[in-house]
Amino acid sequence: xxxxxxxxxxxxSPIRKFRPYMVAAQEKGRKVYHLNIGQPDVETPQVxxxxxxxxxxxxLEYAPSxxxxxxxxxxxxxxxxxxxxxxxDDILATYGGSEALxxxxxxxxxxxxxxxxxxxxxxNYDTFIRVTGGKxxxxxxxxxxxxxxxxxxxxxxxxxxxxxxxxxxxxxNPTGVVLTDEEMRLLADLAxxxxxxxxxxxxxxxxxxGDRKPTSMLAFEDVAEQVVVVDSVSKRFSAxxxxxxxxxxxxxxxMGHAMKICQGRLCTATLDQVGAAALYRxxxxxxxxQMREEYCRxxxxxxxxxxxxxxxxxxxxxxAFYLMVTLPVDDAEKLLYFLLEEFADNDxxxxxxxxxxxxxxxxxxxxxxRIAYVIRPEELxxxxxLLGLGIQAYLVKKENV
Amino acid sequence: xxxxxxxxxxxxSPIRKFRPYMVAAQEKGRKVYHLNIGQPDVETPQVxxxxxxxxxxxxLEYAPSxxxxxxxxxxxxxxxxxxxxxxxDDILATYGGSEALxxxxxxxxxxxxxxxxxxxxxxNYDTFIRVTGGKxxxxxxxxxxxxxxxxxxxxxxxxxxxxxxxxxxxxxNPTGVVLTDEEMRLLADLAxxxxxxxxxxxxxxxxxxGDRKPTSMLAFEDVAEQVVVVDSVSKRFSAxxxxxxxxxxxxxxxMGHAMKICQGRLCTATLDQVGAAALYRxxxxxxxxQMREEYCRxxxxxxxxxxxxxxxxxxxxxxAFYLMVTLPVDDAEKLLYFLLEEFADNDxxxxxxxxxxxxxxxxxxxxxxRIAYVIRPEELxxxxxLLGLGIQAYLVKKENV
Numbered sequence: 001x002x003x004x005x006x007x008x009x010x011x012x013s014p015i016r017k018f019r020p021y022m023v024a025a026q027e028k029g030r031k032v033y034h035l036n037i038g039q040p041d042v043e044t045p046q047v048x049x050x051x052x053x054x055x056x057x058x059x060l061e062y063a064p065s066x067x068x069x070x071x072x073x074x075x076x077x078x079x080x081x082x083x084x085x086x087x088x089d090d091i092l093a094t095y096g097g098s099e100a101l102x103x104x105x106x107x108x109x110x111x112x113x114x115x116x117x118x119x120x121x122x123x124n125y126d127t128f129i130r131v132t133g134g135k136x137x138x139x140x141x142x143x144x145x146x147x148x149x150x151x152x153x154x155x156x157x158x159x160x161x162x163x164x165x166x167x168x169x170x171x172x173n174p175t176g177v178v179l180t181d182e183e184m185r186l187l188a189d190l191a192x193x194x195x196x197x198x199x200x201x202x203x204x205x206x207x208x209x210g211d212r213k214p215t216s217m218l219a220f221e222d223v224a225e226q227v228v229v230v231d232s233v234s235k236r237f238s239a240x241x242x243x244x245x246x247x248x249x250x251x252x253x254x255m256g257h258a259m260k261i262c263q264g265r266l267c268t269a270t271l272d273q274v275g276a277a278a279l280y281r282x283x284x285x286x287x288x289x290q291m292r293e294e295y296c297r298x299x300x301x302x303x304x305x306x307x308x309x310x311x312x313x314x315x316x317x318x319x320a321f322y323l324m325v326t327l328p329v330d331d332a333e334k335l336l337y338f339l340l341e342e343f344a345d346n347d348x349x350x351x352x353x354x355x356x357x358x359x360x361x362x363x364x365x366x367x368x369x370r371i372a373y374v375i376r377p378e379e380l381x382x383x384x385x386l387l388g389l390g391i392q393a394y395l396v397k398k399e400n401v
Numbered sequence: 402x403x404x405x406x407x408x409x410x411x412x413x414s415p416i417r418k419f420r421p422y423m424v425a426a427q428e429k430g431r432k433v434y435h436l437n438i439g440q441p442d443v444e445t446p447q448v449x450x451x452x453x454x455x456x457x458x459x460x461l462e463y464a465p466s467x468x469x470x471x472x473x474x475x476x477x478x479x480x481x482x483x484x485x486x487x488x489x490d491d492i493l494a495t496y497g498g499s500e501a502l503x504x505x506x507x508x509x510x511x512x513x514x515x516x517x518x519x520x521x522x523x524x525n526y527d528t529f530i531r532v533t534g535g536k537x538x539x540x541x542x543x544x545x546x547x548x549x550x551x552x553x554x555x556x557x558x559x560x561x562x563x564x565x566x567x568x569x570x571x572x573x574n575p576t577g578v579v580l581t582d583e584e585m586r587l588l589a590d591l592a593x594x595x596x597x598x599x600x601x602x603x604x605x606x607x608x609x610x611g612d613r614k615p616t617s618m619l620a621f622e623d624v625a626e627q628v629v630v631v632d633s634v635s636k637r638f639s640a641x642x643x644x645x646x647x648x649x650x651x652x653x654x655x656m657g658h659a660m661k662i663c664q665g666r667l668c669t670a671t672l673d674q675v676g677a678a679a680l681y682r683x684x685x686x687x688x689x690x691q692m693r694e695e696y697c698r699x700x701x702x703x704x705x706x707x708x709x710x711x712x713x714x715x716x717x718x719x720x721a722f723y724l725m726v727t728l729p730v731d732d733a734e735k736l737l738y739f740l741l742e743e744f745a746d747n748d749x750x751x752x753x754x755x756x757x758x759x760x761x762x763x764x765x766x767x768x769x770x771r772i773a774y775v776i777r778p779e780e781l782x783x784x785x786x787l788l789g790l791g792i793q794a795y796l797v798k799k800e801n802v
Contacts, residue, residue, distance in 0.1 A: 001509075001596055001597070001598050001626070001627065001652065001654075001655065002509075002565060002596070003508055003509060003654070003655070003658055004507065004508060004509060004510055004511045004514075004533075005511060006507070006511065007507060007508045007658045007661065007662075008658070010658075010661040010662075010665075011661065012660065012661055012664055013466075013661075013664035013665060016466060016664045017664075037463075039462055039463055040460070041460060042460065043459045043460055044459065044460055044461040048461065049456070049461075052453060052454075052672065053453075053454045055450070058444045058445065059441070059442060059443065059444055059445055059639060060445040060449065060450075060639075060640045060641065060642040060643055061440055061641060061642050062438075062440055062641045062642055063642055065414075065417060095496050095500075095644075095666065095669070095670075096666070096667065098665070098666040098667055099496075099666065102666065106405065106407070106408060106532045107404055107405060107408045108402075108403075108404060108405060109405055110405045110406060110407065110534075111512055111534070113405075124664075124665040124666070124667075127661060127662065127664075127665035128665060131507045131662065132405075133511075133512070133534070164403060195402055195403070196402070197402050225402070226402065238460060238461075239461045240461065240462060240463045240667075241461040241462050241463055241464055241668070241670065241671030241672070242461055242670060242671070242672070243496075243667075243668070243669060243670040243671075251402065253402075253404070254402065254404070257404055257408045257409070257411075259413065260408065260411040260412065260413055260414075260528060261408075261411075261528065261532065263413055263414035263417045263418075263525075263528075264411075264414060264499070264525040264528035264529060265496065265497070265499040265500065265503065265525070266497065266499055266525075266641075266644075267642070267644070268496070268644060269496075269642065269643060269644040269670045269673050270642030270643070270644075271453065271642070271643070271672065271673065272670050272672065272673070
């Protein structure tokens with residue numbers, strides 16, 4: 001049987017593919033601290049489960065293709081409260097942010113088309129783009145510059161006749177970078193000048209540290225035709241397993257095309273949308289504040305722990321719950337195999353996502369890792385200690401080989 | 402902004418696009434009998450809701466990319482009980498049968514590749530295939546031959562160097578055709594001889610009338626490498642809003658490629674899979690028998706009603722809950738607009754899916770309709786009466802124009 005070249009060029013998720021080694025370590029009795037995947041341990045608000053339990057229809061019917069009405073209305077009110085009034089027709093419910101991206105790339109890309117994305121980036125973008133026949137053209141950044149990318153000098157030379165979109169993530173996964181208002185304005189201007197789709201992945205919107213307010217590319221009403229926002233309840237409400245996300249755009253033509261795919265796959269899960277509607281309806285500013293404070297404590301625990309490890313380099317993240325760290329090793333994948341297969345301290349070890357899969361450019365990211373700080377501060381302190389001990393043991397072993 | 406030619410060539414769902422006219426009719430106070438969409442009124446078994454309510458995790462976490470373990474195990478046992486032993490690795494949970502198809506086409510198709518599908522077919526196949534750049538090559542059938550297609554003479558001449566797969570649906574949507582064992586064997590042979598993927602959409606498996614037992618293309622173990630089954634809980638358990646489906650195949654290479662996409666979109670909804678596992682665990686042969694009997698009564702009500710309408714032609718369906726009907730009108734879409742906008746009998750009217758969208762061949766299906774018999778027998782009797790009255794009124798109006 002012949003498979004498409006597109007799928008043959010895809011890889012398994014660099015975040016998920018190390019799972020079997022983790023399972024093997026656990027079966028040996030090891031405790032593994034998970035810093036590898038963005039699965040927070042924060043409890044899902046009870047209102048989600050209550051709304052699902054209160055669902056009393058006798059038949060679990062298809063939802064409308066655009067989404068369950070009460071969910072779409074709740075999302076609309078959420079955006080309006082944030083200061084970005086949108087219409088009901090500007091929203092399409094999707095299976096998490098993931099499907100929103102899959103739909104967008106199907107609407108935009110053909111064989112050979114390009115999407116500009118700052119690297120390092122969320123690796124699944126690559127899979128979604130490759131299956132359409134498109135490819136990522138990376139906007140280069142560096143650890144030294146704190147992974148910032150939103151300048152005309154960096155981006156404009158990369159735009160060519162194949163460029164269809166710029167995809168940004170702010171607050172950023174995996175870097176924790178949060179765009180400034182000036183940087184957002186520049187991206188909006190570039191999208192208009194070159195008639196590109198500006199895809200803004202804003203699933204970590206509320207997770208910002210310091211004084212900035214949650215914002216959105218929807219703020220730039222003058223470029224409404226270029227902007228499409230990808231959003232999700234997963235991280236905002238710690239409900240990753242609900243798979244409720246959305247596309248938000250005021251571009252009617254784009255939404256019309258997206259609707260063709262939404263109707264084709266009929267709808268997304270009814271009950272999860274009912275639960276998600278309750279999340280949006282019942283969440284107060286205090287909820288977001290508390291979540292921000294919790295993640296801020298976690299970030300601080302990671303930063304404090306990393307500062308004790310000789311030779312590591314990193315920037316303090318401004319948002320989301322990730323950071324990229326440069327390690328004093330040649331290959332972070334080899335170190336990860338060592339940590340899962342050989343190393344243990346008091347029967348404990350630690351797991352992260354190696355950096356290579358976050359880069360399109362060959363050779364980059366080999367000595368970098370992504371840490372997801374999604375566990376409690378005291379666990380993070382221990383995890384950083386284990387990382388330091390593991391690096392030390394790995395370097396000693398290498399010297400002795 | 403430039404959109405892909407692929408999405409521009411797609412259309413809105415021919416099943417869903419008439420919804421606004423139905424809403425308008427309802428707003429005028431009309432009762433509309435829905436025969437247009439495969440949304441059964443049968444109650445979803447209570448075990449689904451009970452399992453969802455009993456879910457007691459505090460964090461609604463990502464499921465594994467292949468599916469929630471208890472769901473995958475339940476599906477495996479279901480297939481084993483049917484007489485088709487499969488391994489856990491032969492199953493990937495998907496967002497309904499729809500995503501299973503989207504994943505498959507991404508694994509198989511490139512620009513210009515072809516999928517053989519008997520027409521009339523489920524229209525969303527066309528959308529899923531077009532967004533990959535592929536296209537449907539229809540296997541012709543006719544109302545006179547009862548829409549049967551599985552002969553070497555009909556299929557083999559259509560196979561060329563672009564053909565990648567044969568997609569069949571049995572029991573069939575929209576025709577109600579159920580393949581015989583001999584027909585299934587022939588399709589299996591053709592797939593092997595021409596090294597094609599044989600995609601078998603079996604979401605209506607248990608919905609067969611008469612003496613045949615539920616079966617599957619998995620029965621042909623000698624062609625296991627060619628066969629992939631698309632399945633779903635939607636129709637089997639009247640749980641369309643759960644969006645729980647699956648890919649089933651013993652072809653490891655295919656499943657490896659499919660896993661890349663599954664990992665990319667992370668997972669499908671956790672709670673719905675928990676509910677679906679309970680459906681599979683708790684369903685008895687008596688449940689399926691009762692469901693079959695109910696749909697058999699509905700089929701009989703439709704058939705009896707249709708026999709009273711002058712000039713209509715149809716075959717009695719052998720399975721699923723649909724049938725194609727040839728009407729004594731020039732254009733079934735025009736009749737549908739008439740039924741929704743002008744016609745009423747005692748403030749009631751009827752809605753169906755026009756046949757044109759079920760055909761790839763230009764000009765076919767214009768005087769055909771698909772009826773979904775998903776409401777109670779007495780309602781179906783009235784709906785057929787309304788269809789007859791509507792046709793009569795439409796023909797009188799046309800004569801007078």
